[in-house]
Amino acid sequence: MAETSKSYDNSRKALNDQIGAISSDLAAQQQRINAQYAQQGKNLDNQRNWQAQASSMSASRNGGSFGGSAEIANKRYYQQTFVPAVTQMQTNQANDLSSAESQANQNRLSLQQTLAQLNDEANRYALQRYDAAKEAEREDAYRKQQMALQRQQIAAQNAVNSYLAQAQAQQASNPYAWNGSNTNSQFTNAKTGKGVTFGTFAKGMGASGNANILNVASQVLDRNALNALNRIVGAQSNTKHSGLTTTTSANYKYRNYLSPEDNALMKRLGLQI
Secondary structure, three states: OHHHHHHOHHHHHHHHHHHHHHHHHHHHHHHHHHHHHHHHHHHHHHHHHHHHHHHHHHHHHOOOOOOOHHHHHHHHHHHHHHHHHHHHHHHHHHHHHHHHHHHHHHHHHHHHHHHHHHHHHHHHHHHHHHHHHHHHHHHHHHHHHHHHHHHHHHHHHHHHHHHHHHHHHHHHHOOEEEOOOOOOOOEEEOOOOOEEOHHHHHHHOOOOHHHHHHHHHHHHOOHHHHHHHHHHHHHOOOOOOOOOEEOOOOOOOOOOOOOHHHHHHHHHHOEEO
16 A cells, blocks of 8 residues: 555645645635726726716806706716616625635535545555455465475375385395285295295385385285284384384294284284284
């Protein structure tokens, strides 16, 4: 609002200057009108005096007295000519003064309305600028949000690609094989062909820790075994027995905090928790 209003300062000052000059202009015009009618009054007085002198001279030439026909003529002139002329002059003067004041008031009102419209226009323009700026901010925030989301998606995809590449490389160098079946002998020693546990296969993949072991498990174990393993790890997540490690069936140690069924599963998988 402040920035926009400043751009209207010159126009606003011009209007205020015009409004401020109305009173002095009106006073000057009233002075001219009064001077004009004052001169007309003097002219009427001069005409009356001249008429009185003319009436006296006419009466003298005709042998009449000054107080006789001359006085009658002067009285008739005064009543019939001078007084109506003065009355009309005063009426015209009052009308001209009233018209000048009315015109000044109209000019003032018109300029004040123009000034109000100018201020309204400045306010509307300021609000338009504000709305445009807020919309630009929203669009910029949305664009940045989308860019951040895109970067996150790219980073996530890169992480997945990197993991898959590492997993493929690790699996290629893994001495243990997965035959793609869901039998107890699905994992074998690639050299001897003998069966191994999932834990041995996962260790060969370089997996360690809950997240990595469970990630490998999600790719190769059957659904029942995977669900059971996730349940066991979840049940122990808030206890001191939450660390998942790989082992062999021969080296498996039974845990009294697991059920016999869960112990049997963990031994078969070659995992320890």
